[in-house]
Amino acid sequence: MATELAAKLEVVPAAETEAAPRRLPLAGIWSSLWPKLAAILLGLTAWQLIVWSGWKPDYVLPGPLPVLQRLTQDLTNPDFDLGIGVTLRRALLGYAIAVAIGSVVGILIARVRLLRKAVGSAILGLQSMPSIAWFPLAILLFGLNETAIFFVVILGAAPAIAGGLLNGVDHVQPLLIRVGRVMGARGLLLYRFVILPAALPSFAGGLKQGWAFAWRSLMAGEIIGIVGHQLSIGQQIQFARDFADTEQLLAIIVVIFVIGVAIDGLFGVFDAAIRRRWGLGGEA
Amino acid sequence: MSNNLLELSDKHALSVDRLTVAFPHGDRLLIALQGATLEIKRGELVCIVGASGSGKSTLLNVLAGLDRPSAGRAHVHGRVALMFQEAALLPWLTAAANVELALELRGVRGSHRRELARELLRRVHLTGFERRRPHELSGGMKQRVALARALAQDADVLLMDEPFGALDAITRDLLHEELERIWAESGLTILFVTHNAREAVRLGDRVLVFTSRPGRVGHEVKVDLPRPRHLDSPDLAVIAGRITDRLKQEMTIHGD
Numbered sequence: 001m002a003t004e005l006a007a008k009l010e011v012v013p014a015a016e017t018e019a020a021p022r023r024l025p026l027a028g029i030w031s032s033l034w035p036k037l038a039a040i041l042l043g044l045t046a047w048q049l050i051v052w053s054g055w056k057p058d059y060v061l062p063g064p065l066p067v068l069q070r071l072t073q074d075l076t077n078p079d080f081d082l083g084i085g086v087t088l089r090r091a092l093l094g095y096a097i098a099v100a101i102g103s104v105v106g107i108l109i110a111r112v113r114l115l116r117k118a119v120g121s122a123i124l125g126l127q128s129m130p131s132i133a134w135f136p137l138a139i140l141l142f143g144l145n146e147t148a149i150f151f152v153v154i155l156g157a158a159p160a161i162a163g164g165l166l167n168g169v170d171h172v173q174p175l176l177i178r179v180g181r182v183m184g185a186r187g188l189l190l191y192r193f194v195i196l197p198a199a200l201p202s203f204a205g206g207l208k209q210g211w212a213f214a215w216r217s218l219m220a221g222e223i224i225g226i227v228g229h230q231l232s233i234g235q236q237i238q239f240a241r242d243f244a245d246t247e248q249l250l251a252i253i254v255v256i257f258v259i260g261v262a263i264d265g266l267f268g269v270f271d272a273a274i275r276r277r278w279g280l281g282g283e284a
Numbered sequence: 285m286s287n288n289l290l291e292l293s294d295k296h297a298l299s300v301d302r303l304t305v306a307f308p309h310g311d312r313l314l315i316a317l318q319g320a321t322l323e324i325k326r327g328e329l330v331c332i333v334g335a336s337g338s339g340k341s342t343l344l345n346v347l348a349g350l351d352r353p354s355a356g357r358a359h360v361h362g363r364v365a366l367m368f369q370e371a372a373l374l375p376w377l378t379a380a381a382n383v384e385l386a387l388e389l390r391g392v393r394g395s396h397r398r399e400l401a402r403e404l405l406r407r408v409h410l411t412g413f414e415r416r417r418p419h420e421l422s423g424g425m426k427q428r429v430a431l432a433r434a435l436a437q438d439a440d441v442l443l444m445d446e447p448f449g450a451l452d453a454i455t456r457d458l459l460h461e462e463l464e465r466i467w468a469e470s471g472l473t474i475l476f477v478t479h480n481a482r483e484a485v486r487l488g489d490r491v492l493v494f495t496s497r498p499g500r501v502g503h504e505v506k507v508d509l510p511r512p513r514h515l516d517s518p519d520l521a522v523i524a525g526r527i528t529d530r531l532k533q534e535m536t537i538h539g540d
Contacts, residue, residue: 179372182348182365183437184389193385197376279375279419 062247071251083231084255087222090146090232094153095214101154102161102210107191109162110169120166127163131156131213132220139225149221156217157210164206168199201274208267215260297326297441297473298347302356304498305342316342318498319356326361326440329467329474331488333481333527335535339499340477344443347475362440369446371426373418379405379429380414386436404432408462424455428462435466444476448483457515460486464512481527486515491523493530503530 044064051063074080109116109123131152138148172195180194196203222234231239233252240248274280303320306313317339324330334340345351346358348366373382383401392400405414408428418426427447434442448456464487467474478484484491485507495502505527509519 173372175368175370175372176374178350178366179368179374181350183386183433189389193389194374197374200376277376277417279417 059244060246062250067247067250067254070247071254074248074251079231080236083233083236084259086230087218087233088259090149090153090222091215091218094150094218095157095211097150098154098157098210098214099161099207102158102206103165105158106162106165106169106206110166123159123162123166126155126159131217132224135221135224144225148225149218152217152221153214157214160213161203161206161210164209165199165203167206168202169195171202172198201271201278201280204267204271204274208264208271211263211267215263219256295325296361297324297328298358298360298475299323300343300347300356300358303343303346303353303358304355305339305346305351306354315498317346318500320494320500322492322501324441324473324475326473327471328489329464329476329487330490330492331476331478331484332492332494333478333484333531334494334499335496335531336479337499338494338496340494341445342499344445344475344477347441347443360441363437364441364443365434365437365439366443367427367430367434367445367447369449371418371423371430373426373429373433375418378415378417379410379421379425379432382418382429383432383436386433390437401432401436404436405429407435407466408432422455424451424459427451427459431459431463431466435470439472441473441475444474446478447476449478449480456483460515461512463487468511481524481531482515482520484527485509485520485524486513491527493527493534495534502534 047064051058051061055061105123109120134155135148135152138151142148142151176194176198177190180190185193219234222232223238226235226238233256237249237252240246240252300320300322303317304315305317306315308314320339320343322330332340332343342351343358344366346353347360348364350366373379374385377385380398380401383404384397387397387400388394402411402414405411405428408431410425410428410432413421413425416425418429421429430447448459451459460483463474466472476484476487481491485505488507491505491507492501493503493505494500505523507523509517509523513520
């Protein structure tokens with residue numbers, strides 16, 4: 001009787017969430033897509049207007065149409081695609097190593113008090129340091145090769161990843177830790193079941209920032225140092241500059257931009273999934 | 285209290301003997317509990333009332349192993365579970381998964397966990413809500429999940445730290461009934477902390493009134509009213525009134 005009443009009373013908030021109007025998924029995609037398309041169109045228009053204004057001759061600043069034509073031409077060129085592949089492989093491999101190192105370092109600093117005192121602030125300092133500043137040193141240490149590139153990519157990304165994890169671990173609600181301990185989770189179990197999952201939203205932020213740093217460092221490294229004989233994206237930019245081929249330059253910049261946006265979108269999906277699962281954002 | 289509490293008998297689920305707990309507070313020591321002594325028999329439901337600052341929560345934390353005694357002893361015979369005023373569910377887990385985690389940490393094998401969690405959620409009337417996440421549940425439902433999770437620990441003693449303090453009156457009333465039913469079914473020993481004298485008399489076999497700053501057991505009130513009791517019954521109100529008077533006295537003595 002009374003408990004039935006309870007069920008009735010307490011179903012109310014749940015029923016409310018259920019009753020929220022659901023739109024068609026297609027409409028949802030469109031509503032998030034059209035402002036972006038409009039922005040791209042606006043950007044292209046502005047670009048075209050500048051070209052039409054005659055500020056620079058066509059061969060210095062080509063319009064969007066010839067650049068996009070050049071891009072489609074480039075994309076059918078196997079060497080160009082191979083170059084994108086080389087750069088992406090470096091980015092992903094370097095990033096993966098950075099994630100591994102950053103996570104381990106982050107956990108160690110969170111766990112070991114002495115280590116935190118010693119290098120906690122150094123991690124923050126490294127985060128704000130442009131890792132490309134290390135590149136000349138890396139070249140002298142490792143030679144002009146991929147190892148030097150990986151060095152700056154990892155040095156760019158790992159501190160942000162470690163910082164994100166550390167920040168997450170530091171800001172776990174103390175009450176959740178107490179609950180974990182009451183349930184008998186100590187030491188590693190507490191980390192596995194309570195602290196690390198609780199730190200995941202902040203860690204995801206660190207992963208995203210780490211990717212941005214990795215990608216930037218990689219581009220800078222590839223442009224400054226021609227490594228091996230592979231036509232990486234950065235190297236092609238450098239060649240395009242040497243030949244004053246601005247059409248090609250702009251085509252490559254479009255490629256870099258699109259890769260950046262695509263991967264940022266992936267992180268966005270990941271982040272949204274975590275926030276939804278953790279009940280963040282929607283309520284508070 | 286002069287009886288020798290160190291002679292622990294099998295009948296006791298927990299015993300606290302001259303327990304003192306102090307925390308460093310700036311450059312001074314803050315004494316939360318001083319010489320608190322109490323015993324609770326197996327299967328008893330005992331409530332503690334006290335003003336804020338009477339060390340009630342500290343007592344539970346020591347019994348749960350979260351804080352250390354500065355002097356004296358606190359001993360629980362068997363396993364302990366602790367419920368807080370906030371449900372403190374892990375927000376990334378569903379209701380069922382929260383309960384299952386407690387089972388997993390207790391060492392229950394994988395294949396049994398799901399079944400057992402369902403059964404525990406049924407006991408707190410949450411059938412059909414297994415897959416909801418905490419942010420999709422009302423305050424009362426969250427506390428029910430927290431209760432199911434505490435039961436999942438299969439503890440001998442359940443410590444409850446103002447668990448229904450943040451709920452509305454009707455929900456609280458219903459949870460009193462459910463807690464009483466579960467207590468009667470399970471034979472659990474429950475130590476229930478509240479600042480609400482009526483709630484204490486509604487639930488407790490005994491009510492211990494804590495003094496303030498530093499906390500210890502000031503008075504003990506036996507509640508002989510038959511169960512189930514009603515929160516609004518006159519008999520209950522009379523006893524609660526006496527306890528409230530004690531609490532007020534206590535607070536004026538200490539100038540709070």
